[in-house]
Amino acid sequence: METPDQSFFHSLTAMESSGALSEALERITKSTVSDVNNAMERLPVAWPGFLALLSGPAENHLDEIKSLAKNLTAQRFGHTVNLYIPIYLSNACINQCAYCGFNSRMDIRRKTLSLDEVGLEGERLFNEGFRNILLVAGESRKDTPLSLMEQSVRALKEMGFVFVGLEAEPLGEDEYRILGEAGLDGVTVYQETYDREMYARVHKAGPKKDYQWRLGAPERVAKAGIRSVSVGFLLGLGEFCAEAVALAAHVKYLQKRFWQTSVSVSFPRIHQAPAGFELANAVSDTRLIKLISAMRLFNPDVTLTLSTREAPALRDELFGVGINQVSAGSKTSPGAYTVIGSESSAGEQFPVVDERPPHEVAEAIKKAGLEFVWKDWDKNLRPVA
Amino acid sequence: MDNDSLEIAGRKFSSRLLLGTGKFRSGQLMAQAIEASGSQIVTVALRRVDINNPRDHIMAHLDPSKYLILPNTSGARNAEEAVRLARLARAAGVSDWVKLEVTPEPRYLLPDPVETLKAAEILVKEGFIVLPYINADPVLARRLADIGTATVMPLGSPIGSNQGIRTKESIAIIIEQSPVPVVVDAGLGAPSHAAEALEMGAAAVLVNTAIAVAGDPPAMALAFKKGVEAGRAAYLAGLGKPLEQAEASSPLAGLPW
Numbered sequence A: 001m002e003t004p005d006q007s008f009f010h011s012l013t014a015m016e017s018s019g020a021l022s023e024a025l026e027r028i029t030k031s032t033v034s035d036v037n038n039a040m041e042r043l044p045v046a047w048p049g050f051l052a053l054l055s056g057p058a059e060n061h062l063d064e065i066k067s068l069a070k071n072l073t074a075q076r077f078g079h080t081v082n083l084y085i086p087i088y089l090s091n092a093c094i095n096q097c098a099y100c101g102f103n104s105r106m107d108i109r110r111k112t113l114s115l116d117e118v119g120l121e122g123e124r125l126f127n128e129g130f131r132n133i134l135l136v137a138g139e140s141r142k143d144t145p146l147s148l149m150e151q152s153v154r155a156l157k158e159m160g161f162v163f164v165g166l167e168a169e170p171l172g173e174d175e176y177r178i179l180g181e182a183g184l185d186g187v188t189v190y191q192e193t194y195d196r197e198m199y200a201r202v203h204k205a206g207p208k209k210d211y212q213w214r215l216g217a218p219e220r221v222a223k224a225g226i227r228s229v230s231v232g233f234l235l236g237l238g239e240f241c242a243e244a245v246a247l248a249a250h251v252k253y254l255q256k257r258f259w260q261t262s263v264s265v266s267f268p269r270i271h272q273a274p275a276g277f278e279l280a281n282a283v284s285d286t287r288l289i290k291l292i293s294a295m296r297l298f299n300p301d302v303t304l305t306l307s308t309r310e311a312p313a314l315r316d317e318l319f320g321v322g323i324n325q326v327s328a329g330s331k332t333s334p335g336a337y338t339v340i341g342s343e344s345s346a347g348e349q350f351p352v353v354d355e356r357p358p359h360e361v362a363e364a365i366k367k368a369g370l371e372f373v374w375k376d377w378d379k380n381l382r383p384v385a
Numbered sequence B: 001m002d003n004d005s006l007e008i009a010g011r012k013f014s015s016r017l018l019l020g021t022g023k024f025r026s027g028q029l030m031a032q033a034i035e036a037s038g039s040q041i042v043t044v045a046l047r048r049v050d051i052n053n054p055r056d057h058i059m060a061h062l063d064p065s066k067y068l069i070l071p072n073t074s075g076a077r078n079a080e081e082a083v084r085l086a087r088l089a090r091a092a093g094v095s096d097w098v099k100l101e102v103t104p105e106p107r108y109l110l111p112d113p114v115e116t117l118k119a120a121e122i123l124v125k126e127g128f129i130v131l132p133y134i135n136a137d138p139v140l141a142r143r144l145a146d147i148g149t150a151t152v153m154p155l156g157s158p159i160g161s162n163q164g165i166r167t168k169e170s171i172a173i174i175i176e177q178s179p180v181p182v183v184v185d186a187g188l189g190a191p192s193h194a195a196e197a198l199e200m201g202a203a204a205v206l207v208n209t210a211i212a213v214a215g216d217p218p219a220m221a222l223a224f225k226k227g228v229e230a231g232r233a234a235y236l237a238g239l240g241k242p243l244e245q246a247e248a249s250s251p252l253a254g255l256p257w
Helices: A008-018 A020-030 A033-041 A047-053 A057-077 A115-128 A146-159 A173-182 A196-202 A211-215 A217-223 A240-257 A285-298 A312-318 A341-345 A358-367 B027-037 B079-091 B113-125 B138-147 B168-177 B191-200 B217-237
Strands: A080-090 A132-137 A163-167 A186-188 A203-205 A228-231 A262-266 A303-306 A325-327 A371-373 B006-008 B011-013 B017-020 B041-045 B068-072 B097-100 B129-134 B183-185 B204-207
Touching: A008 A020, A008 A211, A008 A240, A020 A047, A020 A240, A033 A047, A033 A057, A047 A057, A047 A285, A057 A285, A080 A115, A080 A146, A080 A163, A080 A358, A115 A146, A132 A146, A146 A163, A146 A173, A173 A217, A186 A217, A186 A262, A196 A203, A196 A211, A211 A217, A217 A228, A217 A240, A228 A240, A240 A262, A240 A285, A285 A303, A285 A312, A312 A358, A358 A371, B017 B027, B017 B217, B027 B217, B068 B079, B079 B097, B079 B113, B097 B113, B113 B129, B113 B138, B129 B138, B138 B168, B168 B191, B191 B204, B191 B217, B204 B217
Parallel strands: A080 A132, A080 A325, A080 A371, A132 A163, A163 A186, A186 A228, A228 A262, A262 A303, A303 A325, B017 B041, B017 B204, B041 B068, B068 B097, B097 B129, B183 B204
Antiparallel strands: B006 B011
16 A cells, blocks of 8 residues: 555645745746856756756757766766667557547557567567567557567567567556566656646546556556666647656656666657647757756766657757667557558558668767667566566 | 786786776777777676677677677676576677676666675586676675685776775775785776776776777777776885875985084
8 A cells, every 4th residue: 555655646746735846947937047057067967956957048058068968978878879669569549649649539540460460570670680679559458458468578578679668558567567577678658748737638538537547657667576667758748847847856756766677768749749739838959958968967877768759860969968769760550660461551659750760870870979789688687576 | 017917717817907898989999999908808798799699799899819708797686687697698608707797776786795695606606707796895705705706896986987996995905805806896987096996906907988988998998008007016016105294205314403
């Protein structure tokens, strides 16, 4: 039984009710050039410094902040960037998320891979050199039961992938444990927005409406002994600074409470949402760079991930600037790597902006003075503690 | 000095600088740095290399006839995982030497003394040459030596931190008490840190980040080589004792004033 102070949901609620969240936002608003300079003086930055780096005046020092983030990333991770690629298991979904291409009300071709098709997709990517896979699915217990996830994870591990992650609906601790036993190494669960009102507004129907269940997922992942959990918010939904503060608090909470769990952060940004969805808080490149750099300077040891949602030029600029893990060559619909008959046109979750094939991304990483790393894990390292 | 070799498990090495292979910009640069360092022992993270792939971006640059390849169990959270990794490396014909790393906490990568001791016991019994990475704990160092590890490798400061030797007093005790070579590993950020370890009587040092992340890794590797050589030479020459007061180098005793 959890006591109230034992979950991030309660911790965030306390931050809101005590005024700590408003105070943090006020601090960002009131930050001066001098606060930004002070923040850069002592690395890693403490909480006040993190807030200053999110401020307006920080934008005038962006090059300097980026440079510090780059140095700290090199110090911690070396001149390397890890590569991963998603495999979409299914785009079947019973949720109605206003911003998502899998929204159950969207008229798209739905497709769930069979185990053989998972094998085909995996084989193709394995032969290209990938060793880190993120298995992605919409939310539909009917189409993607736990057993299919479990078998898919097992099949991919047996194929030789050294790291298999999952991005699907939030599961229970016991379910995560089952997947861990099957070989699951990591789970990605974005809260999408930490703002409860916005959350209710954009998640119109389906089990995803349960804010608290989703927010508790990373904790259940950690309790199940899974090695790695990745969190984030969808940039463009809630107010940028409030989301950034909540995310940073979330990461620190997870690190403190689950000392053996590796926490990573992703920065998925909405560029193009389904027709009729108005983006309330579009995030500029400058703000994205600011957040990535601030997160690195605040938390030097956290893996920071950037997907193919972003344009090649921006990704090239950010390789090594905080970012130490990227996807490459991604397709965001089920079966898209192996073009399974006419069903290759299954609906995609979001449009890929960086469409370069993996070897071109690898070249760009090289050009940035970094080494791309296909493998940074081993099948002999057990996923479950 | 010519006969002053480092001896580990009956094998002699002229260099007292061990190198890590992670974090480099490229395999070529890593190879150049290793060459410049004069190192004869290089450690590779089993989780990073594809040991069955001859074109692996790290292994392809390491000539096993020239270097002792020291696989490490980086990433292992417990004894079981570390042992499994070590066995894998041996089965693949890489080496029966292993740098034992058991680090359950992913941020500071500090070694777990309980699981390290447990893994070391198993591996030594299985005939591995075990070089365990430990916190600077003199009692643990003794216990590991007692069960038959080939060295002990206490950390100077957290891995990759460049902070130098922050555990000096404990390392001094380990050096004084250890029946096996003491290799200071982790946190050494400058050649002067390496020199300091050797001056203290450490048998060797292991360096990775400070060289790999330097602007010019081969040049930094050479600087470390010189630092290690200077530190060792000073240790052998016998360092003077620091005094509270000045002591004239041209004494005035016997003069009429």
